[in-house]
Amino acid sequence: MEMTAERWKYLSEYMREVFAREDAVQSGVMARAERAGVPRIEVSPETGKFLEVIASIAGQGGPAKLALEFGTLAGYSAVWIARGMAKDGKLITIEMSSTHAAQAAETFRECGLSEKISIRPGRVLEVLPRIEKEIAPGSVDMVFIDALKSEYPRYFEAVLPLVRSGGVILFDNALASRWTMDMEPGRDADRDTVDELNRKLGSDQRVIACCVPIGNGVTMVRKR
Numbered sequence: 001m002e003m004t005a006e007r008w009k010y011l012s013e014y015m016r017e018v019f020a021r022e023d024a025v026q027s028g029v030m031a032r033a034e035r036a037g038v039p040r041i042e043v044s045p046e047t048g049k050f051l052e053v054i055a056s057i058a059g060q061g062g063p064a065k066l067a068l069e070f071g072t073l074a075g076y077s078a079v080w081i082a083r084g085m086a087k088d089g090k091l092i093t094i095e096m097s098s099t100h101a102a103q104a105a106e107t108f109r110e111c112g113l114s115e116k117i118s119i120r121p122g123r124v125l126e127v128l129p130r131i132e133k134e135i136a137p138g139s140v141d142m143v144f145i146d147a148l149k150s151e152y153p154r155y156f157e158a159v160l161p162l163v164r165s166g167g168v169i170l171f172d173n174a175l176a177s178r179w180t181m182d183m184e185p186g187r188d189a190d191r192d193t194v195d196e197l198n199r200k201l202g203s204d205q206r207v208i209a210c211c212v213p214i215g216n217g218v219t220m221v222r223k224r
Contacts, residue, residue, distance in 0.1 A: 012046060015214070020049035025110050026079060033074035033103040042073055043146065043172060047215035048080035051170070054220070055084030055142055058168050062086065064141035068131070068162070069093035070124045070155055071147030075104030075117070077172075081144060082113050091117045094127045094147070125151065128158055138164045146172040149190035152197050160206065163223045169207075174198060175217025 001007075022045055030042050043051070058064040063086040069078055072095035082091050095101045101119050108114045120127045124147050140162045145155050152171060163169060171194075175181045179191040186192065198219055201209040207221035 012044070012215075015046040016044070020045040025107075026076070029074055029076050029079070029107050029110075032106070033100075036099060036103055038074045038100055038103050042076040043080075044215040047172070047218060048077055050212065050214055050218065051077060051144060052080040052084035054168060054170065055081045058142040059086060059089075060141070060164070060166065063089060065089045066135065066140050067091045067142040067144070068140055068159065070143070070145045070159075071095065072104045072119060073100050073146075075107035077144060077146065078104065078117055079107060079111050079113060081142070082111075082116050085116070089116065092120060092131060093117060094120045094122065094124050094131075096121070096123045096147075124148075124155060125158060132162065135162065137161050140164060141167050143167075143169040144172070145170065149173060149177065150193055152193060153200070156197065156201075160223065165223055167223050169221050169223070171197070171219040173216045174211050174219035175213060177216060181217070 030040055034040055055064045055067060063084060065086045065088065067081055067085060069081065069091060072078060072093040078091060078093050085091065095104060098121060101121050104119055108117050141164065143159050143163060145152065156169065159169065174194060177190060179188040181191065181195060183191055198211065201207060201219060201221055207223055209219065209221040212218045212220060
């Protein structure tokens with residue numbers, strides 16, 4: 001059956017209605033953040049729910065206890081992740097924009113998650129080495145990556161040693177952003193970088209990989 005744009009729109013709305021209804025706080029996060037100048041590029045609710053489910057099973061025998069996020073925006077995706085984690089779990093999220101970080105802090109306060117989520121300001125590749133000094137190698141259960149697409153390959157190599165065997169890494173925008181994967185190669189550098197990474201992960205013997213066609217696509221790998 002052909003997946004037309006109309007059919008995909010209907011199915012996305014169906015998934016959102018059935019599985020990913022936002023609560024009152026979640027539904028107001030991006031409207032408030034947009035008024036402060038944050039762009040509306042958050043994950044879809046159905047992608048958020050998918051992250052919550054993964055967080056609820058990503059730990060050793062249960063929910064994730066330690067997770068990382070690259071790219072906080074206004075904290076929308078972090079709320080989904082944190083709600084799926086263990087009660088004593090900790091999410092560390094990295095955000096290079098001070099405006100976005102301030103909005104995320106307000107989001108976490110509104111959701112009662114300020115103690116569970118720690119925001120680290122700065123660029124991922126500059127902040128991650130400092131985080132490495134705080135946590136043990138192989139201690140991270142889950143990583144969600146939604147920052148600079150041009151740096152996705154470097155994020156993967158940098159964070160892989162921190163992830164435990166059996167832990168998961170998820171990349172948003174695996175199939176689309178301002179571009180779509182069916183575009184001709186060479187027209188968008190980010191599209192080509194993500195395509196190259198997807199292909200690499202699909203054959204990387206260090207991980208088991210798949211891509212879930214939800215939202216803008218999520219590539220997920222499980223570390224062997």
